[in-house]
Amino acid sequence: MSPAKTDTAKKRFQDKVVLITGAAGGIGTALAQQFAAEGARLAVADINSSEITADLHIDGDLRDTAYTDALPKCVFETLGQLDIIVNNAGVITRGAVTDTSDQDWALSLAVNVEAPFRICRSGIPILAAGGGGAIVNIASCWGLRPGPNHALYCMTKAAVAALTQSMGMDHAHQNIRINAVCPNEVNTPMLRSGFEKRGLNPDTAVEALGKTVPLGRIAEPEDIAETVLFLASDAARYMCGSLIEVNGGKPVA
Numbered sequence: 001m002s003p004a005k006t007d008t009a010k011k012r013f014q015d016k017v018v019l020i021t022g023a024a025g026g027i028g029t030a031l032a033q034q035f036a037a038e039g040a041r042l043a044v045a046d047i048n049s050s051e052i053t054a055d056l057h058i059d060g061d062l063r064d065t066a067y068t069d070a071l072p073k074c075v076f077e078t079l080g081q082l083d084i085i086v087n088n089a090g091v092i093t094r095g096a097v098t099d100t101s102d103q104d105w106a107l108s109l110a111v112n113v114e115a116p117f118r119i120c121r122s123g124i125p126i127l128a129a130g131g132g133g134a135i136v137n138i139a140s141c142w143g144l145r146p147g148p149n150h151a152l153y154c155m156t157k158a159a160v161a162a163l164t165q166s167m168g169m170d171h172a173h174q175n176i177r178i179n180a181v182c183p184n185e186v187n188t189p190m191l192r193s194g195f196e197k198r199g200l201n202p203d204t205a206v207e208a209l210g211k212t213v214p215l216g217r218i219a220e221p222e223d224i225a226e227t228v229l230f231l232a233s234d235a236a237r238y239m240c241g242s243l244i245e246v247n248g249g250k251p252v253a
């Protein structure tokens with residue numbers, strides 16, 4: 001096969017438009033790079049996505065319900081189509097319920113649960129009108145099997161997992177496949193900031209954490225992004241409502 005043919009064959013997302021939330025974060029940046037490398041046109045959303053190369057930047061706060069509701073329509077009207085949505089943005093709250101403030105509750109529910117719900121609710125009719133599409137949500141292993149000291153985070157990720165399974169069944173008949181990726185620990189600002197808050201060196205802490213993983217390291221953002229791309233691609237054409245764990249063989253706590 002000639003190099004040119006190989007290139008063509010690799011572009012799984014040529015002619016597709018992808019909306020990625022949390023695109024400026026650890027996993028979001030890897031998602032934007034991988035989708036763009038495979039030919040997709042990108043619409044990226046975050047508080048500030050100016051560092052990310054994309055066809056459309058729609059920055060805002062996902063707690064703003066009018067902004068969040070309008071995201072899919074904005075992509076469709078600006079780029080002329082919408083085929084794939086990745087609900088990737090998320091926040092983490094650590095601690096037991098007794099350490100959880102009203103602000104923690106409002107933030108975690110709004111970003112981790114309400115925003116994916118709103119984006120799916122407004123995006124599904126647009127995908128359906130275009131003949132179908134794919135939605136990939138980022139849940140967590142900790143939503144499937146809750147670990148200690150992250151009660152609110154685990155609850156929100158369990159909600160995303162359940163929503164994904166329900167939506168996967170409800171919208172398959174519209175040729176919309178809705179699935180979720182459930183990572184364990186990933187080397188991103190979300191994880192590293194937790195080490196910093198506890199006064200630890202993030203590099204040393206990430207290395208030590210890697211020793212607890214059967215594969216010998218925690219996930220890099222690219223490991224998670226590759227699974228998202230698989231679920232968004234035609235290779236996953238028979239998958240609806242699946243929750244895919246990407247954990248290097250490490251069980252939760």
Ligand SMILES: NC(=O)c1ccc[n+]([C@@H]2O[C@H](COP(=O)([O-])OP(=O)(O)OC[C@H]3O[C@@H](n4cnc5c(N)ncnc54)[C@H](O)[C@@H]3O)[C@@H](O)[C@H]2O)c1
Nearest residue numbers: 022024025026027047061062088089090140185186188190
């Ligand atoms: N890092 C991990 O260990 C890990 C493990 C399992 C699941 N996840 C999930 O993966 C997803 C991506 O996380 P990450 O590790 O890349 O974290 P990250 O902190 O690097 O990125 C999250 C992004 O979401 C954006 N975001 C947060 N609140 C927002 C708001 N109100 N409005 C708009 N954007 C907002 C942030 O600006 C940030 O760019 C999250 O849903 C997270 O829960 C992460």
